[in-house]
Amino acid sequence: MLTNLKDQPADKILALMAAYREDPRDNKIDLGVGVYKDATGKTPVMRAVKAAEKKIWEEQDSKSYTGLAGDPAYGDAMVDLVLGSAVARGNVAAVATPGGTGAIRQGLELIKMAAPGATVWLSAPTWPNHPSIVKYLGMPMAEYRYLNDDTPTVNFDGMMEDLQGAKAGDVVLLHGCCHNPTGANLTLAQWAEVIALLQERELTPFVDIAYQGFGDGLEDDAAAVRMVASEVPECIIAASCSKNFGIYRERTGILMAISQDDALQGRAQANLAFLNRQNYSFPPDHGARIVATILNDADLKADWMAELEEIRQGMLGLREALAAELKRLSNSDRFEFLAQHRGMFSRLGATPEQVEKLRADHGIYMVGDSRLNIAGLNAQTIPVLAKAIIDCGI
Known part of the structure; x- marks a missing residue:
């Protein structure tokens, strides 16, 4: 064989x-x-991460499985970090994943289950793993222009023109902040135009936010994601903790599926848990527990935010x-x-x-x-x- x-x-x-x-x-x-x-x-290793690990070592009394969605405290903390008050928690289905890559993979799997004929639109250029995973899953794929050839700035007119060719039900993968590989970001005014196009064309946004806190600060970096989540009927968000918590090897990410229809949250949550079960059953916990410990402790969170700001x-x-x-x-x-x-x-x-x-x-x-x-x-x-x-x- x-x-x-x-x-x-x-x-x-x-x-x-x-x-x-x-x-x-x-x-x-x-x-x-x-x-x-x-x-x-x-x-x-960030100061708050070391302190959180010590606290976990002292207090943790079991290494038993978490739930299929991961530690609820981690899910709640990350939803709050990424979305703030933009969307009610009851409208967000969320599962822990092995890193941001795992969140991207699970998100694409969810799309394939829900809309197998949907084309996934990617920025040209984008992170190489985006098209690699889409191609591996056998999903239809298209590109929209993102960067000007002569100056490394956003080709917004080209982007909007290309997305006019997307059909209802297609998915548009967007970088929430700190675009990889270009570093060139949309302005909030441009994000508003993108959101209007998504609504007009009935397109579903899939936002990859892997660098929150590395660009203009935790809140400013999340502003576009929050705009999208609060204004479109449905969206998918993949977030990573590798960079802003510096826990690359712990493989800590989260996938969120958001609907303005409250009745769909339970169904989306069940499908996300099902996908986790098929791929790796229970997600890794150590990194997620570090993040939850930091975000739920006022002193640790303040120290983490201060060090992250120093890095930025x-x-x-x-x-x-x-x-x-x-x-x-x-x-x-x-x-x-x-x-x-x-x-x-x-x-x-x-x-x-x-x-x-x-x-x-x-x-x-x-x-x-x-x-x-x-x-x-x-x-x-x-x-x-x-x-x-x-x-x-x-």
């Missing part, structure tokens, strides 16, 4: 990580992997410093978008050949589409990267 298996294409980011590890140069710079790093190049401000500072150094070296404003983008990522707009030149000549690693992880920089590497960008003709 195994002889019938086909070789799968290598994951480009994982291959990039391997190449970086094997590079013997001491001055190499890793801007490829999508993980937050501090100025020392480490992904730290640090990334903004790196963006501004890189844009300023590139302006100095190029004597132009063409890299100003780096300071305007939000989150961990931006795309330089470099060609694959220029990206390869950065790697070969300067030991600077980024994804082939020129996505760079801003959090992989520090005060010492910013001038090195800026000079290399100019030297490579970008």
Whole structure:
């Protein structure tokens, strides 16, 4: 049987990580992997996470299963964090998932069950796992323009024009904040226009929010998601705790299905639990328990929010410093978008050949589409990267 298996294409980011590890140069710079790093190049354990883990260790008296939906305290805390008061809790079905990726997968599974003929519309570009999972599930897929070719800014006219071609019942996957891989976000005024189009065309939004707190702050980053959830008849939301709690390896996510019809919440909740049962039965609990412990303890929550704000401000500072150094070296404003983008990522707009030149000549690693992880920089590497960008003709 195994002889019938086909070789799968290598994951480009994982291959990039391997190449970086094997590079013997001491001055190499890793801007490829999508993980937050501090100025020392480490992904730290947040203070509140350590305190929560200690509290759990001291108080937890069982490792028995949680429910199919996960710990209710985690579900309630995450619904409140993402949605605030935008939607009544009774209108939200929610299940814990193994990371944001698990939430995306379960959300697509739910769509396939409910509307097998629906086309899933993805931004061009988007996170590579989005189209990969859609394709694997055999679901119809289409793209809408998102980024301008000449300047790395949102191509809003192209986006709206393309979505006019979606049919009633189709699903539009949207990035709630800190768009990956571009860092270019819609304004709230543009979100309002998107919502009007969703309503007019009878389209269902599927919002992926993986970086809440990394852009403009916890509340501002959730503003668009809350607008969507409160104004459309139905929506699906996938959220991740990997980045804003720094618990990548704990695989902690949540999937929400929201309907303005109160009577549908129970049915949606039962179907989400059914999907969990089919895929992994009970979701992992440790990361979810860390998050619930933090969000339900006033002191821990305050400390977590303070450290998260330090991280956010640090990334903004790196963006501004890189844009300023590139302006100095190029004597132009063409890299100003780096300071305007939000989150961990931006795309330089470099060609694959220029990206390869950065790697070969300067030991600077980024994804082939020129996505760079801003959090992989520090005060010492910013001038090195800026000079290399100019030297490579970008």
